[in-house]
Amino acid sequence: MALFVVHRYLGDEDNDLKDHSQVLLQRLKERVRARQQQRQQQDDHMPAESGPDNEMPDMDLEKEAKQKSKKRKQSEESPFTEGHRKRKKKLATEGGEGVEEKDDDLSPRRSKTSGKESKTPQGRTDGGEGSEIKLASQLEDDGSAGEREDGAEARANESHGEKEQMLKSPQEPKETPPPPNTIVLGDWVLKAAQKKKVEPLLPRWLAEPKLVQRRIKENVVPLQDVPVIHPKLRKKLQANGIESLFPVQAEVIPAILESGFLAGRGGYQPSDICVSAPTGSGKTLAFVIPVVQALLDRVVCRVRALAVLPTKELAQQVTKVFNIYTDGTGLKVVQLTGQKSFAKEQESLAEETLMGFRSLADIVVATPGRLVDHLQQSPQFSLKELRFLIIDEADRMIDNMHQDWLRQVVAAAHSAAEEGSGTPQLFRRAEQGPLTAARAGCPHVPLQKLLFSATLTRNPEKLQPLGLYRPRLFTPISSEEKAMETTKKYALPEGLSQYYVPCNLRWKPLFLLHFLLRLKFSRVLCFTNSRDTSHRLFLLLQAFGGVNVAEFSSRLNPRQRKLTLKEFEQGKIQLLISTDATARGIDIGGVKCVISYDAPQFIRTYIHRVGRTARAGKAGLAFTMVLKQQERKFLKMLREAGLPELEQQLVKNTSLQPLLTQYEKALADLQKIMKEERAEKRS
Structure with a gap:
């Protein structure tokens, strides 16, 4: 009898498994068709899906059944299965059915959860029949198996729809829904363009x-x-x-x-x-x-x-x-x-x-x-x-x-109040606080x-x-x-006209000379970012000639600075070159134009510089010389501050050409003057 059992296991099981897989596949196809017909009857108002989409579940189930049968064949042909068969054959000839059951308990098993059928190695005689009974009972169970099939089909259709949407709009970011147990306030589906910047909560x-x-x-x-x-x-x-x-x-x-x-x-x-x-x-x-x-x-x-x-x-x-x-x-x-x-x-x-x-x-x-x-x-x-x-x-x-x-x-x-002081203090001072009866008893x-x-x-x-x-x-x-109903962060004078002048570092002094000599600006206040730059520019324009220029920086003592401001207000000085020492609050009368020789690095510096002109409702001009590498950052700084866009003021090379010869001569004179000043400092 044992020999017959082993012979049946070794010889007849392959055909039984193939027949059983075909039966299972046929049953699954029938159940899918029945469910599709039932769904179409329930959703008559919905348009029918395309043919390839309806055939997707059948194709998936057929492919899954073929993969199962292929894995079983591979497991039968593996060396572990051959050794196991020889060991079982030897035990069967010795008539040890109890040992065969023990060997069955020690055999390795593989299982898959989430509603899928478990796979057991084919190392025992009753494994095939048990799996057949279990699969048959699962197919006959309309509740659980049906729900799993519906979920699998829905997931397949959902993934197919997502793929089509990704093909249509590959650049659109994928929205991830919130967890199922999360309470969502408002609409969580917001595009990047619709997301507003969070404003700070101010007093x-x-x-x-x-x-x-x-x-x-x-x-x-x-x-x-x-x-x-x-x-x-x-x-x-x-x-x-x-x-x-x-x-x-x-x-x-x-x-x-x-x-x-x-x-x-x-x-x-x-x-x-x-x-x-x-x-x-x-x-x-x-x-x-x-x-x-x-x-x-x-x-x-x-x-x-x-x-x-x-x-x-x-x-x-x-x-x-x-x-x-x-x-x-x-x-x-x-x-x-x-x-x-x-x-x-x-x-x-x-x-x-x-x-x-x-x-x-x-x-x-x-x-x-x-x-x-x-x-x-x-x-x-x-x-x-x-x-x-x-x-x-x-x-x-x-x-x-x-x-x-x-x-x-x-x-x-x-x-x-100090004790023993000859001047009595009539009023006391108290710390800041609310008005109380005790505080009202004595004036504060x-x-x-x-x-x-x-x-x-x-x-x-x-x-x-x-x-x-x-x-x-x-x-x-x-x-x-x-x-x-809006307010700007910074406010500029009403009559101010603002411009920026693209230029390069080598010809910046020529641009300044163009404004003074060609356009004949008067009462010009020029700002630089450092004391040394202010001094060199002053010496260069002095060597060039034709401009009544003065400098205003910490190099001058208080008396000299006061005298310089007075002469500038009186109109004796055409161009006053200064650091940001005069950019804060000083009211210099009659300033027609402000030129930032060096572009300001901070928006507050710019606000105070241009605020030296167009005061008390009068008109004024403001020019900022900007290098090519500074232009983008400078304009972005003004834009983020909410200031109006500056107009570009271009200067043609033909306008600078007549000044070039005298400018090169002034540069040579500047080098000599700077060498003399350095020699004086060393001595």
């Missing part, structure tokens, strides 16, 4: 500023329409030829004056004021008028206003404006910029009496470094009754906190910060060290932007 005072009209000429406000200005100051304004205020001045002056001297509206501490307005829009007068008016009725002289500015020239300009409007009022203005000796500046701040030190200054204008020196070394310099802290060119002051000057100023303003002197800049940052992290209290922001907007 309310930055996101919703007080909007001021940008156009100056069309929106001036007569003085009589601003009744909060004191009659004395109104007369001084009229005496200086000012009959109306610019839009920024008309909005900011009342906002500062409504805070009063001790408390703001309703008894609350006044809010800090931030003003971001274009150059030449009257920001200096916007803080000079309200500060002077708030101190008009003072009785005892104390330092109650402190203006901090980044450069000496700008400090001189602000001091000049303060002196004009404090003349005849009894208020005293002191400048701390290092132009005088330290001892003389100490004498101008206070004098020593039998009762102690007596202040001689009501308003102090200082640069950060000199201010810190006096806070640390001048005991007579007291800020205990400081009422206004003015920070002009605030963006630059924030970026360059020299010697941590702001922290020292705030600490000096909140320091306690608030410290109000006033920030002004043409490029004030909107970054809350950079503004946080200033310690602003309930700030209010004033920013310009044009009528078009107001209609569109």
Whole structure:
């Protein structure tokens, strides 16, 4: 009997397997056809699919059955199967059916999950029959097997559709759906073009500023329409030829004056004021008028206003404006910029009496470094009754906190009164906070910060060290932007015309000479990126001749710089070559044109350079010389800042040809002058 079993296994199983695979294939084809007919009956409204698509499942099933039979043949022909057969034949001759079952348990098995039939090595006599019974039962099970066939067919059709779509649009990125257990808010299918940039979440005072009209000429406000200005100051304004205020001045002056001297509206501490307005829009007068008016009725002289500015020239300009409007009022203005000796500046701040030190200054204008020196070394310099802290060119002051000057100023303003001092302190100063019954019992002197800049940052992290209290922001907007409900990050003067000039490094001085001699520009302010470049260009143009030129940089002492600016304003100098020292806030009258000999590397530098012209609503020109390798980066910088596109100004070679001979001679003279200067430095 054992021999018969082995003989049957070795001889008859191949034919049985082939017949069985054909039966299985026929059954699968019949079930697929039946399901296709049932689906067509259910979806009569859907168009019929093409013939090749309908034949896909049959072809796949037929191919799968052929692969199964091929694998079985390969397993039969393998050396492992032959050895196993010999071992089983030997065991069968010895009559060991129990051993045969044990050998069956040790035989290796391969199984596949996810609804597919398991494959067992053909090393036992009942393996074929068991697999036949299992497959037959799976085919007769309409629920599970049918669902698996539907899923397989759906996946096949889905993959076929995806391939067609990829062939139609190969460049379109494939969208990956979210996980099935994920809650999706909104439509997750977004194309790259539809994805919007996430805007930062700003504090309310930055996101919703007080909007001021940008156009100056069309929106001036007569003085009589601003009744909060004191009659004395109104007369001084009229005496200086000012009959109306610019839009920024008309909005900011009342906002500062409504805070009063001790408390703001309703008894609350006044809010800090931030003003971001274009150059030449009257920001200096916007803080000079309200500060002077708030101190008009003072009785005892104390330092109650402190203006901090980044450069000496700008400090001189602000001091000049303060002196004009404090003349005849009894208020005293002191400048701390290092132009005088330290001892003389100490004498101008206070004098020593039998009762102690007596202040001689009501308003102090200082640069950060000199201010810190006096806070640390001048005991007579007291800020205990400081009422206004003015920070002009605030963006630059924030970026360059020299010697941590702001922290020292705030600490000096909140320091306690010295014991034994002969001058009693009438008003106490308290830290910033809400109004309470205890705080209302005694008058307090608030410290109000006033920030002004043409490029004030909107970054809350950079503004946080200033310690602003309930700030209010004033920013310009044009009528078009107001209609569109948008505001630009940076604002330029209204009458400014901007151009860029493509050039190469070798002929840049010739381009500058072309503008001065051929186009006959007058009152030109030229900017360079370094002191050495400014000096070499000055020497070259001086050697060329025909142009009244001067340089303005840190190579000159304060007296020489002041004299140079005065001569330029008077029209004695046609071209003033400068570093960015004059680009910040300095109001030089009569500048018709600004030329950036070196392209600025930062957008703020560009804003302040071109802002030296077209001031107070007047017209002005701005040219920027750009090398070929700089052009793309420069235009991108302006575009990202939201500035209007610059017009290209081309200069023909024929226009430069008449200047070439004299230019080459000037270059030779420049080399000799530079050698002489280097020799002098060495000696």
